[in-house]
Amino acid sequence: MNQRTLAAHESLEIHEALNLKTLGLAKSKLVQGLVFDQELKALMQKDVEQSLEAIAELQALYQRSPFQAPVPQNRPTPIIN
Template sequence: MKKEQLAFHETMDTHELLNVKTIALLKSKLIQGVVFDEELRALLQKNVEMSIVDMKELQRIYTYEKPSK
């Protein structure tokens, strides 16, 4: 069976999204260290957790793996 591949522009778009998500994740982690409000810190942690899930999905798309369940 032939493995399907992403088109060049799809690969570049996915790579760019992954880069943006990585920067946002790092920024949220950094800001958590200087925030004193617990509610805001919890929101930042939720953002970090969701970003990790999103990044794993983008990596799966980038390498074009079949989803595992």
């Protein structure tokens, strides 16, 4: 992969995607505590795992941004495990 710095518009798009994925992750974790159907809960857990992977990939791309906003290292935890 090319390691050059991203253009400003590319950096903003990655930042927006990162925000979207982070909000989706928080929502999935929150709603998991309210769901009683085990099949749905398993699907939501799979979504959480895939979102964490996507966030990690986006963070790696975001490192090439010419400007950065801090990305929090902590992740939301479910209300009920």
